[in-house]
Amino acid sequence: MxxxxxxxxxxxxxxxxxxxxxxxxxxxxxxxxxxxxxxxxxxxxxxxxxxxxxxxxxxxxxxxxxxxxxxxxxxxxxxxxxxxxxxxxxxxxxxxxxxxxxxxxxxNGRVLHVGSSAAVFRTLEFRTLFRQLQSLDGIRACYTPIDSADAGKALVSGHCDLFVGCWSGKGSRFVTREAGEVSYRLYQRGAKITANETGENITVKACVVSLYNKLPVLPPVPGGHRSWETLGESQWLYWLNHPEECLEGTLILGPEVQIDPEWWHAVESQPVTPVSQTLHVSFLRQHAYEFLPALVEKIRNKTLL
Structure with a gap:
């Protein structure tokens, strides 16, 4: 040849x-x-x-x-x-x-993308959990904003490794464990609660924040209102970022977050029974990170540190 x-x-x-x-x-x-x-x-x-x-x-x-x-x-x-x-x-x-x-x-350790909705990200419970993950050796925790409705797609695509929120994975491809409780507090728009001539608190309406369309066990409605009005995550965040758009006197039962005292007031007379919403942490069962199951168990048992 x-x-x-x-x-x-x-x-x-x-x-x-x-x-x-x-x-x-x-x-x-x-x-x-x-x-x-x-x-x-x-x-x-x-x-x-x-x-x-x-x-x-x-x-x-x-x-x-x-x-x-x-x-x-x-x-x-x-x-x-x-x-x-x-x-x-x-x-x-x-x-x-x-x-x-x-x-x-x-x-620097393996990058661990932790996702949650913007509303859950603002909660004290998520911030505490995320700081604990950041302090662990061998991993580098990074936050990834993920809408709760897209949590499953984000986990499958690898956009995030762990999802923390009220969403829980259905089916055998996801592993979901409880990660704690999001505490709710009663807030009022305004620096302090005002009263009318009869001494009753002046409120425009009473709202409760739903996380991923889920509501906590609700206490009696304050201020003489007949029922709680449901407030979605996006509207809750919008009012936190733009408090001038929320009517003064509005009562909101929502996740405990850092508030601007010039616009919001944490009502001291909280419900007798503590109000909370269960948080879950989910990951893909076939994930390449072999340490995820043990890590999630530590989150569930609160033994990260």
Whole structure:
């Protein structure tokens, strides 16, 4: 078989990948750049004879000539060698990225993306849990905002590793455990509770915040109102961020969060029975992180620290 036929040969079938040594591919890149067997050996601490043998092994594996000698003794790469060198550039770039990634893991720990809805993120319970995760050795906790309705998709896609909230995964692909309780407090829009001429508290309406469309066990409605009005997460957050849009005197039974005392007042006469909502932590059962089950059990048993 002549040289031109050998060069066309690999296009007709797959190379014998099992017989390829990656050290030989490294030597091939040195030979391609140096255009000389002896010079290529200096870069990888080899001699001319060993480099030639490596190139011959690659030619047998690919069934293709890699280099021919030019008029002045320099090595001329074949068309296949040109293509192989370009492909190896992308392989090397991926290898260096993986090396840097592994080095970052050893130095900083594995990144753990913790997701929750924006409303749950504002709660004291989530902040406490997240600080505990950040203090653990071997992982680097990062927050990822995830709407509760998209929690399942985020876990499956890998957008987050743990989801904390009132959402609980259904089906065998998710593992869900209790992560604690979100305490509710009674807030009133305004610096303090005002009263009318009869001494009764002035309230516009009484609202209760639902997390993922779930309500806690509700106490009696204050202020003579007939029933609680349900307040969604988005509206609750909007009023926290834009309190001027909420009517003064409005009572809100919501998760305990940090409030602006210029606009909100925590009512001292809280319900006799504490009001709370159960938080769950969920993860994908087939997740690549082998430490997640044990970590979630520590969260459930409150033994992170």
């Amino acid at each position: 002549n040289d031109s036929a050998k060069q066309i040969g690999p296009l007709a079938g797959d190379p014998k990948l099992d017989s390829i040594d990656f050290r030989h591919l490294t030597a091939f890149q040195e030979v391609y750049q140096e255009k000389n067997y002896a010079s290529a050996g200096h870069g990888i601490f080899g001699n001319r004879k060993s480099i030639v043998r490596m190139m011959q092994n690659l030619e047998r594996s690919f069934d293709c000539i890699l280099f021919t000698e030019g008029l002045r003794g320099e090595l001329v790469p074949s068309a296949f060698a040109e293509r192989l060198f370009n492909d190896l550039r992308f392989l090397n770039a991926a290898r260096h990225r993986m090396k840097d990634h592994i080095g970052g893991i050893h130095e």
